[in-house]
Amino acid sequence: MRRCLVLVIRAHRAxxxxxxxxxxxxxxxxxxxxxxxxxxxxxxxxxxxYTLETYGVTDILGIQYGFRGFLDKTLPPIIxxxxxxxxxxxxxxxxxxxxxxxxxxxxLVDKLEEWGINMLYVIGGNGxxxxxxxxxxxxxxRKLKIVVVGIPKTIDNDxxxxxxxxxxxxxxxxxxxxxxxxxxxxxxxxxxxxxxKLMGRQSGxxxxxxxxxxxxxxLVLIPEVPFEMDGxxxxxxxxxxxxxxxxxxxxxxxxxxxxxxxxxxxxxxxxGNPILGDAGKWLYNLVKSHFKELNIPVDVKYIDxxxxxxxxxxxxxxxxxxxxxxxxxxxxxxAGYTNFSIGLVNTHYVLLPIxxxxxxxxxxxxxxxxxxxxLGSTGQPDFAPxxxxxxxxxxxxxxxxxxxLMQMNAMAQPSGPASxxxxxTQGPSKAAQGAKAAQKR
Numbered sequence: 001m002r003r004c005l006v007l008v009i010r011a012h013r014a015x016x017x018x019x020x021x022x023x024x025x026x027x028x029x030x031x032x033x034x035x036x037x038x039x040x041x042x043x044x045x046x047x048x049x050y051t052l053e054t055y056g057v058t059d060i061l062g063i064q065y066g067f068r069g070f071l072d073k074t075l076p077p078i079i080x081x082x083x084x085x086x087x088x089x090x091x092x093x094x095x096x097x098x099x100x101x102x103x104x105x106x107x108l109v110d111k112l113e114e115w116g117i118n119m120l121y122v123i124g125g126n127g128x129x130x131x132x133x134x135x136x137x138x139x140x141x142r143k144l145k146i147v148v149v150g151i152p153k154t155i156d157n158d159x160x161x162x163x164x165x166x167x168x169x170x171x172x173x174x175x176x177x178x179x180x181x182x183x184x185x186x187x188x189x190x191x192x193x194x195x196x197k198l199m200g201r202q203s204g205x206x207x208x209x210x211x212x213x214x215x216x217x218x219l220v221l222i223p224e225v226p227f228e229m230d231g232x233x234x235x236x237x238x239x240x241x242x243x244x245x246x247x248x249x250x251x252x253x254x255x256x257x258x259x260x261x262x263x264x265x266x267x268x269x270x271x272g273n274p275i276l277g278d279a280g281k282w283l284y285n286l287v288k289s290h291f292k293e294l295n296i297p298v299d300v301k302y303i304d305x306x307x308x309x310x311x312x313x314x315x316x317x318x319x320x321x322x323x324x325x326x327x328x329x330x331x332x333x334x335a336g337y338t339n340f341s342i343g344l345v346n347t348h349y350v351l352l353p354i355x356x357x358x359x360x361x362x363x364x365x366x367x368x369x370x371x372x373x374x375l376g377s378t379g380q381p382d383f384a385p386x387x388x389x390x391x392x393x394x395x396x397x398x399x400x401x402x403x404x405l406m407q408m409n410a411m412a413q414p415s416g417p418a419s420x421x422x423x424x425t426q427g428p429s430k431a432a433q434g435a436k437a438a439q440k441r
Contacts, residue, residue, distance in 0.1 A: 001145060001336045011350035014328035014342055021336030022118070024056030029333075030117045031080065032063040032070075033094045034124035034131070038155045039170040039314035040322040042088040042095050044123055047326025048151075049085045055334060061117070066099035066124075067131060070111045077115075089322075092313045102131040109138045118146050119333050125154035126358050129341060133354045136339040147333045150341035150354050151325055155310065158203040158361040161352055162343035166322045168206070170314040171199070175210035178305035179252060183216040186248040189299035193239070193249050193287055197280030197304045200254035202361045207254040208374045218242045218249045219380050221283075223256035224364045225371075227383035229286070235383055236290050243298070251287075253279050255306075280304055324349060 001021060029052055033041050045062070052060055062078035063069040069077065078084070078096065088095045112120065112135075122132040129150045136148040152159045157168040175198050182194030198207045204222025211217040219238065221227060228234045242249040255276060262277030284302040291298040314322065321344075329342045332351050340351045364371055 001147065001338055011345060011352060012332075012337070012340075014332060014349035014351055016331045017335040020055075020334040022334055025058075027052070027055075027057045027119055028059040028061070028116050029057060029119040029121065030061045030063055030077070030112075030115070031096065031121045032066060032123065033096050033098050033153075034066040034122065034128035035098060035100060035153065036125075036155070037093055037098060037310040038153050038167040039092060039310070039312055040166040040318045041093070041098075041123065041153065042085075042091065043314060043319055043322035044151055044153070044166065044326045045080075045095055046085040046089050047323045048121055048330060049080050050082060051327045051330040053082055055330065061115070062096045065097040066128075067101070067103050067108060068099045069097075070108050071103050089319065090313060092311045100127070102127075102134070105131070105134045105138055109135060109142070109144070112139075112146060113144065119149070120146060121149050121151060121329060121333075123151045123153050125152070125156075126159060126361060128153075129159075129354050129358050133339060133358065136354070139338075147336070147338040148354075149329050149333050149338070151329050152341055152343055152357070155206070156200050156203050157205040158201075158363065159343070160357045160359060160362045161345055162357065162362075163345060163347070164321075165343075166318050166325060167314060169317045169321075170312065171206050171309050172209045172213055173315055174309040174312060175206055175305060176213045178303050178308075179210055179214040179216060179250065182301060182303050183214070183248075183250050185301040186250055186299075189248070189301075191243050191247065191291075191296065191298045193243070193251070193298050193300045195251045195253065195280060195284050195287070195300065195302045197253050197255055197278075197283075197302075197306070199306055199309065201256040201276060203363045204254040204257070205364060207252050208364055208371060211252050212370075212374050212377055215377060216250055217252050217378050218246075219251045220374060220378055221251070221253045221257040221279075222364055223254055223259070225366050225384070226260075227258075229261065233381065233383065236287070238380060238383070239287070240291075240294070240296075243296075251283065253283055255279055258282060 031045055031048055049060055060080040062080045064075040064078065069075045085095065120135065122128055132148050132150045139146045139148065152162055152165050153167065154165050155167050155171050157165050159165055178196050182196045186192035186194035198210060200206050200223065202223055204224055207220055207222050211220045219235065229236055231237065239249050258279045259276060262279065262282055280302060284300060288298065288300050325342050328349050332340060332342060337351055339354050341354050341357055343350065343352055
């Protein structure tokens with residue numbers, strides 16, 4: 001088997017190869033879905049099964065409820081084939097079930113050996129990919145011929161290097177519907193305010209793209225861009241201006257925004273993600289109390305479409321994307337590559353080393369064209385706290401600087417009647433005085 005190595009300026013192109021590493025009749029493949037739900041999970045499962053059967057593989061297992069299914073005796077694997085998965089792409093959720101957390105990796109690899117699995121497809125986000133890479137490391141130490149393939153799944157679109165993850169387009173489409181509903185509610189009420197909380201723990205891609213797609217948003221808040229709530233240049237003051245001007249205001253906030261104002265529960269969940277405070281409800285309560293203090297009646301509506309977005313079937317764009325990802329994942333595995341993930345990079349499908357894409361979460365660049373397009377759509381100013389005021393210098397001026405300052409002050413004096421104080425003027429030259437004396441003679 002060949003290790004998928006880091007290449008500085010190139011990546012391995014995805015696709016079928018002329019020569020394959022495994023004989024299809026010797027392959028026993030396993031598919032597992034980890035983390036939270038995301039539109040398109042069933043599409044990827046279905047396409048991986050279809051492509052494996054195209055190669056001639058007849059032994060395919062579906063692991064139930066994430067990595068937990070390897071060790072829980074009450075969750076036996078499901079035998080997968082074309083007939084079993086034929087129509088699962090038409091519904092949301094995961095046909096195999098999902099769960100968070102990583103079991104003991106050594107025990108998990110023991111189970112892979114026991115079941116004779118030599119191809120493992122892990123569909124998940126950063127945490128799941130980290131688990132897949134850990135499985136590979138144990139397999140490599142034991143010199144096991146097991147390929148580990150990651151298929152990136154995160155609705156937040158926060159995986160490094162990849163243009164977008166599957167399910168993201170569907171999430172933006174569904175989030176736009178929630179924003180439009182908030183606008184209808186806000187515009188139909190006196191001083192109506194609509195607040196929509198969208199997914200995005202560490203990145204605001206869904207909030208940014210849904211705001212652009214809707215065109216009805218007055219204010220968007222994301223984790224990557226700091227903001228002040230109070231003050232004449234703060235968020236609340238801007239909301240009042242919009243209410244005075246338009247009679248309504250629509251706000252989109254990503255779930256990871258405003259965490260500096262919140263007292264989160266702390267710690268992380270089973271997948272290693274930070275446990276956040278509820279930014280949406282916090283903003284809802286703050287807006288109501290602020291305008292109550294100003295004696296301004298407002299009608300605030302709060303919408304959280306998180307589970308509606310996660311649970312729906314994907315749209316046509318993601319149907320196609322998931323199919324291509326599933327096909328190329330199998331092509332890469334049969335070529336003998338391992339510890340890699342499949343993704344779209346600069347419009348090309350490539351194989352990426354898993355350690356390279358899990359170094360950190362991908363985030364919105366506040367200096368990017370897309371974020372500035374979003375600001376152009378909302379018309380919001382920069383709410384970031386400004387630099388501290390610079391106090392005037394208390395050091396004494398040098399003689400030269402004092403002279404220059406006096407001249408500038410003299411030039412800045414307005415023109416008007418002559419000053420009462422006598423002004424010294426230069427008299428006639430000696431040559432002019434001599435000429436005047438000669439005339440008198």
